[in-house]
Structures are given as structure tokens and as C-alpha cells.
Amino acid sequence: MRTWSLLGVVTLLIAQESWAFKAHDFKTCSQSGFCRRGRDLSARAKEAKSWTSPYSVDPSSINISSNNAVFSAAVKSSLYPEVNFGLEVRVQEDGVARVRMDEVGGLRKRYDEAAGWALIEEPTISTAIKWTTSKKDIRAVYGEKKDIEVVVAFEPLRVSLLRGGKEQIVLNGQGLLHMEHFRTKVEAATATEEPEPEGAESPEGVESPEVEDQVVVEVPNPRAWFEGHEEDALWEETFGSWTDSKPKGPESLSLDINFPNHGTVYGIPQHATRLALPTTKGDDSTFTDPYRLYNSDVFEYLASSPVSLYGSIPLMHAHSTESTVAVFHLVGSETWIDVSHASEKSTETHWVSESGILDTFLLPGPTAEDVFKQYARLTGTPVMPTQWSLGYHQCRWNYVSSDDVRTVQKRFDEEDMPVDVFWLDIEYSEGHKYFMWNDKTFPDPVEMTNDVAVNGRKMVVIVDPHLKREDNYPAFKQASELGILVKPKSGEGEYEGWCWPGSSSWTDFFNPASWDWWKSMFKIQAGEKWSWTQSTTDVHIWNDMNEPSVFNGPEITMPKDNIHHGGWEHRDIHNINGMLFSNLTYQAVAERTDPPTRPFVLTRAFFAGSQRFGAMWTGDNLGTWEHMAVGVKMVLANGLGGLSFAGSDVGGFFGNPEPEMLVRWYQVGAFAPFFRAHAHIDTKRREPFLLDAPYKGIVKDILRLRYTLLPMWYTAFRETSVTGMPILRPQFVMFPKDKAGFDIDDQYYIGSSGLLVKPVTAKDVREAKVYLAEDQVYYDYFTNHAYRGAAKGKEITVAAELDQLPLFLRGGSVLATRERPRRSSPLMKHDPFTLRVALSKAGSARGELYLDDGETYDHQKGHFVWRAFVAERAGKKGLRLHSADLGAARPAEAVDGAALAVYDPANAFTAGIAQVRVEKVVVVGLAGKPSSVKVEGGAELVWEYTPGVAAGDKKEGTASILTIKDPKVLIHKDWAIVIQ
Template sequence: MRTGTQPGGRLSIECFGMAPILTLWLAVCLSGALAVERANFKTCDQSAFCKRQRALNPGESPYRALLETMELTNSRLTLQLKNDKNKVRLLLELYRLQGNITRVKINELKPLKPRYEVPDVLIREPPTEPLSLLSQDENGVVLSLGAESQRVIVSALPFRLDIMEGRDVLLSLNSRGLLAFEHLRIRKDTFSYLITGTLASVWNNVKSVFSRQADRETEEANLEDEAMLDEKDEEGMWDETFKSFTDTKPNGPTAVGLDFSLPGVEHVYGIPEHADSLRLKTTDNGDPYRLYNLDVFQYELDNPMALYGSVPVMLAHNAQRTTGMFWLNAAETWVDISSNTAGKGSSETPQTDVRWFSESGIIDVFIMLGPTPKDVFSQYASLTGTQAFPPLAALAYHQCRWNYNDQEDVQSVDAGFDEHDIPYDFIWLDIEHTDGKRYFTWDTNKFPTPKEMLQGLMDKKRKMVTIVDPHIKVDSSYKIHNEIKSQGFYTKNKDGGDYEGWCWPGSAGYPDFTREDMRAWWASMFAYDQYEGTMENLYTWNDMNEPSIFNGPEITMHKDSKHGEWEHRDLHNLYGFYVQKATAEGLIQRSGGVERPFVLARAFFAGSQRYGAVWTGDNAAEWSHLKISIPMCLSMGLVGIAFCGADVGGFFKSPSSELLVRWYQTGAYQPFFRAHAHMDTTRREPWLFGPENTALIREVVRQRYSLLPYWYQQFYHTYHTGHPVMRPLWVEYPQDPATYTLEDEFLIGRDLLVHPVTEEGATGVTAYLPGKEEVWFDIHTFQKHNGGQNLYIPVTMSSIPVFQRGGSIIPRKLRVRRSSSCMEHDPYTLYVALSHQRAAEGELYIDDGHTFNFEKREFIHRRLSFANNNLSSVNLAPAAHFSTLSTIERIVMVGATRPTKATLKTADGQMSQLEFDFDASMSVLTLRKPGMNAGTDWTVMLQ
């Protein structure tokens, strides 16, 4: 949607005090320069805890492991850690989890009050596996992890934890001595501090009278109390000012940090969202990567600034192994990355050091030990769940704008797609469709009969999305506001009143989505009798859910606002997760649990994949933004969020015809395919740029629709496995160093390689085709290319280089209609690309496309394979039951030889001869009209 940050920089901030009417604010502010106002967002030096953590020096760890406190059960190790400087003790917990995962938790042994531990992100309490003690001496302990030759070595002084396999160190914790845990304490200038100090002194005197010899534990407890009282306060510990905002910190400094070393690793990935390269850069000479959900106006590229979402997961990869780290903390987090090989000779053994630090909470880290990339994806999915399986229509094309003006405008755009023979499935309405930015309502002047509008779309088997943002207009005549207020569901300010900020409606309240009862109420509002004018073909868009607050610090919520007993600082990055969760549950409930939801959200966290799609936010109509959309979505896929896309054409500014066409060609091969534009841009429906460009856009949208069976099949797999749909080449070719830094091309599943054209005026691109034993076929020309090479490809405006891997079978539907639902019963064409060994395999997945009935085994899942000159379809799910009217109308075999005869054998044993054509110049065999049902067993025999 739109940004909540101010286009005019300081001028726009001043708009709040000078213009109470938000429309006037918009008119003035939108006239400003289109660039991020970086002064609105903190650097590490402006974040007190980040500055404190970064000031620590490596090699000076004050922590030692108290081995005498160790307790080992079948599945859990506990051990106290002591800070020799301030005498504070921590509790270390170590678990071996099923699936080759190790969990490490560190908390205060005796905190003054509980510290925040992230709920609801893990899909369950992870099941454990046995730990066993191998050896112990005064220097440390060695534990078996029970997998191959894996073990954990806990060193006592200084504390260090190494995970080993054989003689190799896979990963080390606190090897640089940067564990830092700011304990809860009493502020020195308070009455409580004076009382505590006096009582401690009196108690010590009493003990000296009645007991000359206190036991050692009591003495150490006294020393700890005195050390805590004597600690010096630094600036920013108890309050912090940024611009005109003061953040009170009633709990004082609570930051936690820990370093990890990865021997043998040069390449790390993940921790979205950043508009940066796929391979993460070292941060020695700049700010760390920041994870703090923010509404950043037209974000800058190639820097580590925080953006809309945060997933604290990092993957480390080399030719031998892939490992992952999941830092389960929802507070503001920074990540430093350094490498001992940066700028050095190749003879030195590489190592990457990573350091995480968060403002509050505890240390809770899951170390996913692979060893393959797909193992790590499955391990992470076992913790936070997999991508929700979307309705098939959600994978088709979406048309959006801020805003389609009224019902007539919607009808005109809808008719325009039919007139120009361009398919689409969803048309979207932004905030202007509501009654004065009151969500769950319609502007009755512009949209007087929404059900009539929706029925018109339904008659064409099309759908609509409306926006429902989580800021609620403060208005006593607005039902939604009144109910939230009367039930006490709003987030509170530090003084206990309802928190209010400014957003699109003007003064707005922010529901406390961390409350389960609040989320249940929110979900109930999507019922057809509550959200009036809605029907089953209306779906939802949650924007501004960082949350975006125009007059808040860093355009978001004050950290000292309250969610029950917890401060917003503890859980900021979870807010958007909860909004999308509640909305998705609402869409499911309104159908009685039958229909799969579709919800798009801008802010996200680990686990958000369970609730819908995300997009890369308010980008710009610039070639650089087109290019960065690829690594941004690849990074999302690596950490579980497979359903990602970018606004086609760029949200801000007006694209040239060339840029728009190239963006359609790129977006058509990314998971979420939506065009979207700012209200100040010229209209850009696909037919407004001349007949030639309309034809180019039509062609690539039709390519998307023809490949929907393959896209749907990939999402079915990611729902079950957690493997990304859009993936970097190194995921499939993990031992090929040439793939490790590629970010201008990608794979869809295993079998389609895409190298979009993202350079203005390009006459050619160079694509890397991986796999020395592989063969790749251009899907447009069927030209054959060997793998393991860089291939120069001349391009015209109609070109988008896409290759099918030899050895694969991909189903398509070539009868493209006005929407995906109209194609439900259409026949399939199978594209069989043969390997060097003249073999191929693939799958065909079919269900009803929109309900949860697939969970009741109502689907068709078949294996397609070609070997020994026989092409066959075999049932992969004998216990499943579903029928289809679709047939196989054509088989195209690429890299084939001419047969003398083609015979079809169907499930009932009947044999028939098939007609075929053979193009000797391209080695393409086409079997015409075989006609068998797509859900049955059959074999085609070539002689």
C-alpha cells in the first residue's frame, strides 16, 4: 500500500502540528521529495543498547560455567553461568531436539521479575532426544548429541560451547567472549534502591553477630547483591531520547547478546527483511543488520536498515554443509557479521563470526545442523510451521492500485481485461473504499452496492481483496472502535490509558493483537453478518501492521506502551504476525472452516508463513528496485516465507514502458504476482502503453497462467516440507561455488531456471546454467544447452530467459481463460525434457483449488516418469480420493528421437495408437490428443 512515513522529511513531520486535517497533511506531504528520510530511523550509535553491546571487546568474557551446578536429565542439561565482574548468575539450558537441532536458552537464574519469552511462534513444544555425558573434568564437559559423531563441548573458563562432528567444529558459542546479559535491577535514584541497599547492609550485620561463618553460597549471594548495587549506570539505560521522543525504561537495561563462530564458512544468508544482496555482507565498517519492523518510506537499496518485517533466521553454507541459526527474540535486534577472509588471501581458512543482540527478552537460539540446505528448511519448518497452502487463484495475477475510485471504475477495469484478452483473478481496493478510513466499512457514495459488485466478479469467477489495517479510527459513532474500547482491547500507553497515534484515519487506536481474546474478536468481525457487503470471493490485505504510526518514534509505536504486563519493546516484531494470524483465522471461521484464506501482510516475523503472503513494500519504478526484488524474495524463501512478491511496476513514480514490461516478465515468475501503484502515479493498467506493450504483457501473464499447475504443485510441496518455491541455485547445487553469490537468476522448484532481464536497454544477458551433468532446454525455443556454463543469451523485448531442466516433466494448461477458476476442467499438456540418460520424472497434483478438503485426502497426486521409452502415470496417494474432468491433451517431449510408433495403454488395459509429429531440427516429439483422464493410470510406449 502506501508508506506511513513522510515523503517530505522534516516538513512532513511538522504537518502533524500544523494541520489537524489529514487530507491537508497528505496534500502538503506528498509534494515532498521521494526519498527515505534516514534521520527518522536510528543508527546503531543512536540505539543505546546497540551501542553498549557493540562497545564490548572480544576476548574479555567475564562468564564462567559453574560445573558443580550441572544437572543432566535424559533430554536436558542445565548449568549456571557466573559473571565474575558483577557476580550475577545465569541459567543455561541445552536441549537436543528431534531432527538434528540443538536448542540453547540463557536466562537470569533469579530475575527480579519474569523476562519475556516469545509465545505462539513455535507450532509446539519441540520434541527432544536423549543427551548423554561422555566425559567431565575441571575444565568442562563433553556431551553426545546422538547423531553420527556429533557432540557438545562446554568449556568452563571462560564459558564456551562448541558443537563438533568428528574432528570438525561446526559452530561455537561465545568463542569471542561477547556473551552479554543485562540483568534486571533496581534504579539507584529510587526509594526501592535505598531500601534494598539498607536492608542488605543490616542483614549482613545481623549475620555477622549470629553466625561467624556463613556458608559459601550465602557469601556469594551477598557479594552478588553488593555488586549489583554498585554497578554504574550509563546514558540510555533508564531512558533514551531520539529526536523529540523519550523512551522511558522502567525495567532499565535488559539487552542480551551472544556471538557465534562458523569455521570454514564464507557465505551467510537470511535475516530478512533488507533491501540488500542475497549473500549477507560483513558489517565491520558500518551498522549491523537491523531487525525492527518499520514503515520506511521508499527504502534505500544495498544497506542494512530495518524494513517492514523481521525473521531472525540465518543460514550458513559451504560445499560441505549448511547450518542455520534461529534467534527467537521479538525485540529490536541487530546482527553483526564479520569474516576473517574479507580482503585477505585465499590460503587462509575462512571463518564467519556472527553476533546477535536484542534489547530485551532472553537468549533462545535453535541451531539447525542440516547437513543439507533442504534439511535446514525442514528443521526450521518443524519449529515454526510451513507456508500456508494458498487457494490456486491466489497464485494467479492480481490487479491493484491506490485506489480504484468506485464501483464503476472497478467494472471498467474488469471489462478492460476482457476486452484486451488478459487474464486476472483478483482486483484490489485500497483505503479509499472505506467510509473515512473506517475499516470493515464501505464508502456508500462510491461503493453503494458492494455485494452487487462482488457478484459481478463472481459471475466471471473472479475475486476481490479489500484492505483492513490495524489502526482504528477513534470515533464514538464507529462500531469497531466502540467495541474495542468497551472491551479494553486497545494497547495501553505507559500510564495505562488507551494508546493513540496518528495514521490514515487521523487519531487512531491500536488493538492489542497479542491478546488471544482480542484476536478472537477481530476474527469474528470478518463474518458475513458483521463485515457487511462481503461475500465468499472477498479476501483481505493487512497493511501498516508494523505497526505504522505517523507521529510515533521511528514511525511506529512507543516502546514503553503496554500489552498487559509486557512492554511493546519486548514484542514489537510480533505485532504484524499477530494481525495476520487473527485475520487469517477470521477468513477461515467465516466459511465454517471450509475455505482456505488469502491474506497479504506487510509486516511479518518467524512463523508468519502459516498465515499467508507478504510483499516487499513500497518500492519505486526504478530498474534498481526491479533487480533487488529478486534477492529480497529469495531471502524470504530461505527462512520459510515462500509466498513473496514485489509491486509490479514499482509503487512510487511512473515506469517507462520498457521497465513496466520487464517487471511483468519478472513478476510473472515470482510467487506473488501483483501490480500496484501509488495514487499520484499515472494509471498503468496493462493496455495503456500501446498495442505492442499490451501484447508483451498479455503474453507473459498468459505464461503465468499456463504454468499454474506447476506453481500449485510447488506450493503443495512447500506446505509439506518447508522448502522454498523460489530458491537460489545453491539450494539445488550446494557444492557449486559459482552459485553461492548469484542473485539475478533463480529456480522455481527444482526444474525451472529463470534469468529475468533487469537492465535497461539490454540486448543480451548471461545466465549461469548449473550442473555439469545437467542439460537445460529453453522453454520457448526448445534449444538445448549443457549445464556447468555461463550462457550468453541475446534478448529482445519479448524475451524472458527460462529453462527447463533435462530430466523433468512439467504440466501446463495451454487454454488460458479469463481467470484460473475458468480453467479448472481444462486439459493438460505435459512437457517432458529428457536428461542425457533419456529419462525424466515429474508430478501432477490436483485438488478443488480452494478448500481444506485436501487435508481429508481429497486430491490427486501422481508421479509422471519416462524411462526405457515408456512414459507412465502412477498414483502417489492410493488412499486419496478425488476425480477430475481434465484430460491429457498433448505430450511434448524435448530432446527426443523419432519413434516408429506410439501406443497408449490405459488403466483398463485398452491399447490405442497415437498420432505424433517430430521436429528433427529441435529434437521435439509431440504426441497429439492422447485424451486419457489426468487422474488415472496410463502408459505411453514408444517404439
């Protein structure tokens, strides 16, 4: 009996173990050779009494381009005088300074194509720059106020960006710059005979397999002060059962980037952590390992960790009450980033990448808005999504058959719950051969899609990047014949790994020959070659597993010594890889029709620039409160990284959330740009119609609220499609001078709508605290209760019962909503609008509305409606609400790459919605009962007034409400309503 009970305990332990992050699957810094070397370098610098970077500019080599815009020079390292480096600094038109450094004339070439994939175009270099050289340095002064300065100090090499004489960003200020040059492997035959004594200098005291790789160098090493005594994992590295052959030897890049005057940093998604990045170094650091950027399929990731996740954006924002700046360190290889604060006011970061050139952009700001714009100029703005993709997405691994899909749709309709998209995970496919329907369970995929589409809905179907190695699988066969599959380290043949279908290979999207082929796969019309004819234009695509996830690979991904197009190793391009897949899928789906129509593609892996190709989600989260909470922060962080179209799986991918958690999760999801419920195959079904009362009704109301607010979301996407401003705006973006808001990451504003939301992400919560950073009135969205903020910041406490979501409309906003429930968003096309005018303290309000067909690219030709609704004081006590045409006023910045010269208000889209009107106007916070309400030039309207607190009062309480019935003004026309 005893043995049995013991066994029971063991099984229990194993069972618990299996429900957790598999730490041993992923490297820590100390298990990664180049990270270890980088951190050791930093540790030596810290311990040294004096420390000077060995890198310096050779002043005799300075060259300034003929147009005076580009400065370049040779850089030498005192460690290796025989090795040559080249430095180049350019200032772009928008003030961004780009610093590039590469080894010149080396044994091999460092990877230098990351910019080619991430940037939308070669940035325009400012010609208004003048470089001035002195003995010690060279500098350029620029900016409207001539207050920005880029200084390159020669010895040691140090690059800094200053504003108003204050240092904003400093490169190599701590002397941690180190570009490991290419070298020939010296077979240290004698050295290996004398193994290192046990325990000596084992890095960080961790016994790890690759310690064996170290080679003791006997002779006194003049470079040891900088590089250390031992050669650490330069030529080979073992992790678990995998050995990375490192044929190119060491080529890592270490760089310290300091923000001497910025005490808070944000960005470098994707990590499950707070928005204001916690420290990884220094006393009492939150984390002990650096943040890692190495796109990884992390099973059941931790809710608070610097471990790398599915995507990487090497962009970091540094913020203070004085300014916001950012660095974009454009590297596609594995990168580790340490963050520490020498003082409360400064931030030191240290970036160590495995390969690639130094290509770093210094974004001068000085406001967060400027930084977003500057970053968007580099990598592009988020694409204007299909309108329906902002609706509710219902997903599950898996809806098991076409009848299952139909039944789920039927149940939504029976409950009159809106939904736009039904999703199919991997089990639709025969043997996980994507595109190939399982004809037993999905015998009629086209009819099924049509049955969904008849209600204005769409299907999203998964297509992963791994191709089952089976000759009867057209996708694999064609790719294999074209020779466009990723190659193993030999550079010959096809790399073979394991994923869902078993033995698989991966298309090398770095190979241009793969592009047309991939697009051809999605053609619906039958052609000569196989294509996905069992599909319709209502089918859109989900790209999962594109880190890439390889079940039997090192760290669940590809070996780094795999070979891609151009002979580059996988290590060079790993973080970029996933973006190319969603990029090509995006193009493929768009080009199914002629002219192309807007595609929807969801990706799990991403890189800088992925915002151009659709939406992302935060991967396989857990159904826990912690994950719900951190998901909000992760979506905010993605927005800062340019990827606004983001969301977390509602309900949590793993586990069976109890009804309370599910309700809260719907509240979270409904206020994320991408709103999808998803569930693991082992979970119970949890579609909203399965809930019992009262939960079902609450979720139904949340779904409907999302649809009511769809015009707001679409309008917010318009803005970011032009400016790159994140859709979800954390406190520091809205109130950059309010220090108390810098760490707040659990409440946010949506676009420029004036909506402020604080989702509840904890159990048994019945009230919430909301921080108001300004002296302004905020109205509870549901009750119109007026709350007052304060200039120095104020926390208010509001009720947050399960059916209550803390949602506020900031005084001074006009919100356009559509209040009629429909089955799906396309069916709302002709519904009238309600305008909610939330008066500011000063008695005014403003809001915008953007509409287009939501599907084609006609909006780029000017087929849209873009209005401003402005409420201003008129006369002594009156208020005038009018609608103005923003399209006509600002055609060049209307939407999504449509730099129009003129806007034609009589465009085809407008004609199609000519009759769409405003059915109701609600004015909140009027000081008293009006005497008359009229459309300007028209007769008196029908209205109702409920007295209450006025916007300009100091009081709190339910605000006064004026409801104007059906003014019958058209949404696309200029009009004015005058309230006396």
C-alpha cells in the same frame, strides 16, 4: 530576480529531498543505546590484548533431566557475582540443539514468550541423547552417524555444535555474550553536576541527542574493561522529539555467533540487499551499520541498505561447500546483527537485542534441505494457499468506486487478459474506518463483489490494524469496550497515535480476549453485534501497516514503553506484533464459513512463523531498475526464511515506470510466487490493458504464461507445504558444492519443476548471461534451443529482447501446463493438460503434478490428485512415459499437515475432475524419429516429429521435438505412453 532564482534552487532541493529515504526518521546503531553498547563491547574485545568472557558455568550446579535429554546449569558472570543466570541446552529429535539462558531470581522477568508465538509446538526432545561431563565441559554426541556433537564449555561459557569434529556453530566464542541484568536505578545526583566535556568519547564521533543521557561514573569501575566507563542510555533514551522512558532499565542481550567453517551467510530478512549477506564490519565492509531487525514502515527505502524493513526473521543460514547450518535466534525485540569474515572460510556474527531471554536454535543441517526441514519443524511450513491466489492480482491505491472496479474488469476481459483478483486499498472505506464502505463511491459492495466473482474472481480488501477513534465506528467502539486496545506507558487507558484515519488506537492481539472479537468482526451473517455483513466469502484480506506504522510515533511506529497484555512492553514484542494481526485475520477469514475455507491474507509485517498465515510482499518499493533487481533478491531471502509466498509490487509502488520497465517488471512478477501489480495514488494508471503495442501484447503473453504455469506453481506450493523447501531456489540450494554459485542471486529455480529463470532487471538489455552449474542440458522454454552446462560451471549468453525472458527447462524434467487461456484460474479447472518432457542427458525425465479444489480444507482429508510423470528408457531405444500415483505411494507426506494414513484415489475431488485429460505431450530431445507411439495397451497415437539436437548430444541448437496429439489419457489415472 536573484532572490527568486535562489528560492527556486531551494525549492528544487526540497523537492528532491522529499523523494528519498528519510534517514533521519530511523535510528542508526549509534543512535540506539543498546546497539551502541553492544558494538562498543565488541570494539573493546577487539582492542583488548586478552579477552575472556566473564560468563561461566558453575559445574557444581549441573543437572541432567531424568530422561537424560536436557542439560541445565547455573551461569555466573564475574562482573556481577550476585546475579544468577540459568542455562539449558536440549537436543531435539531432529538434531536441532536449543540453547536457552535467562536471569534467575532477578528484579524483573525477561520476556520469554517469543517461542510461544513463533513455534508451532513445543519441540520434541530427543531421548536418545547422552550427556557426558568432564571437568571442562559437558557434551552430547548424536545423529545417525553419531557425528554431531554439542559441547558446552564451562569457563568461559562457550557452546558449540560440531559435525565430524569440525566446529559448525559457536556461541560466545568471542566472549561477547552479555545479558544485562535488571537493576535498581541509582539517582546519580552528583554525577550530573559535572557534565562530560564536549567531544570526549562521543560514540563513533556522532553527535546525537541521547549522548546527554550518559552519566559519568566517577569511581574506578572494575567492570569497565567489559561494560565501558560510562553508563550509556540505560534508563532513558531520546530520539528526535521522542523519549523512551525505559522503566525497566537495561536488559539487552549481546551474543556472538561464529561459523568457523562457513564463509557465506544468508537470511535474516527483511533487508534490501544481496542474498549472500555483505559484511557490516571489518576492513572494507560493504555497510557500516549492522543489519537491523525492527519492523518498520520505511518510506521509499533504499535499494541497498542494512536498514530494517517491514518484517523480521531472525534466522541465518551459513553455507560452505561442505555443509549448510543455521541459527534461529528467537527474539522479538529490536535486534542488530553485525556480519564479518575473519577469513574467507569463516563468518563471525554479533547479535544485539534490546530485551528478551536467550533462546537460540542451532540447526545442524547438514544440507540446505535439512535446514529448511529443521526450521519448518520449529515454525511450521508455508500454508497451502488458495489456488486462485497464485493468479494475477491487480491492485492500485485506489480503484475509486465499484464502477471503477467493474470497468477495470471489463477492460481485462475485452483484452482477454487473465486476472484473478481485484484489490481495494484504503480509500474504499469511509474516513479510513476499515470495514465501513464509503457509500458514495461503493454503494453496492456486495453486488460489486458478485460481479467480480461471477467470473471466478475474488476481491482483496484492505483492513489495517489501526482503529479510528470514533465512537460511531463499531470496530473501535467494541474494542474499546472490551478493553483490548494497546495501552500507553502508564498502563492505563488507550494508546492514541496517528495513522491514515487520524487519531487511532491499536488492538492488542497479544490479549486472548481480542481473538474471538476479531473473528466476530468478519462474520457475514448478521448477529447481535456489528459485523461485516457488507462482505461475501469472495472477499479476502490485505493487512498493511502492521509493523505497526504510527505516523507520529518514534521511527514511525509505537513507543517502546507502550504496554501490551501481560504487562509486557512494546519493545519486548515489537517484531512479533505484525504476525499476530495476520494470524488472527487468517483465522477470522477462514472461519467465516463452517467448515472453514482457506483464506488469503497478505501481510506487510512478518516474523518467524508468518508463513503459516499467507503471503507477504516487499512493501513500498520504488519504480526503479534497482528496486526491481533487489526485489528479486528480497523474495529469495524471504524464501530462505520460510516465507515462500512472497513478491514485490509489479511496476514499483512509487513512480511512473516507462513501458520497457513495466514489461520487465511483469516478467519478474510472473516468476514470483505472489504476483501483484500495485501503484501509488499519485501515479498514472498503468493497468496492462492501457499499454500501447507492442508492450500490451508482450504483457498479455506474460500474464498468460503465468496462467499456463499455474499447475507448476501449485505443485511447488504442495512441496513446500510439506518440506519447508523454498519455492524459489537460489543456486547454492540447488548446487551446494559449487562455490561459484554462492553469490548468485539473480537467477533461480522454481520448486522441483526444473524451471530456471533469470529475469532481466536492467534497462536496454538485449541479452543475458545465465550460469549453468552442472553438466546437463537446458532447453529454452520458448524455442527448445538446447544449451549445455558444465560440471565446473558455465556461463551461457542468451537473447533477451524485451519480449524474451530467459527461462529454461532443465533436462530431466516433466512439466505439466494448461495452455488454454482463460479469464481467471478457477475457470481452468476442467481444462486438459499438456506434458512437456525435457529429456536429460541420460535420456530420462521426471515431474510432479498436484491438484486439489484450491479452496477448502478437504485436501487435508485426502481429496487431491498427486501424480508423478516419469520418462525412462524402455528397451533398447524406447522411452516409456508413465503416470504414477504419489498420493497412494506417500500419503503421509502428501500435503499441508495432512499426515494421511491412506490415500483414496476415488476421493471426491478426483471424481469432480475425472474427465480431465492430457491433451498433448511434447517430448524434447529424443535421439531420433520414433517408429511408433502408443498408449500402453492401446492403439497408435497421432504424432509429429521435428528432428533436432538430441538430449544426449554434445551439440547445442534446437532440440528434436516429438508432439503427441491428444493421447486421451486421464490426469488422475495410471497410464503409460511408449515411444519406440
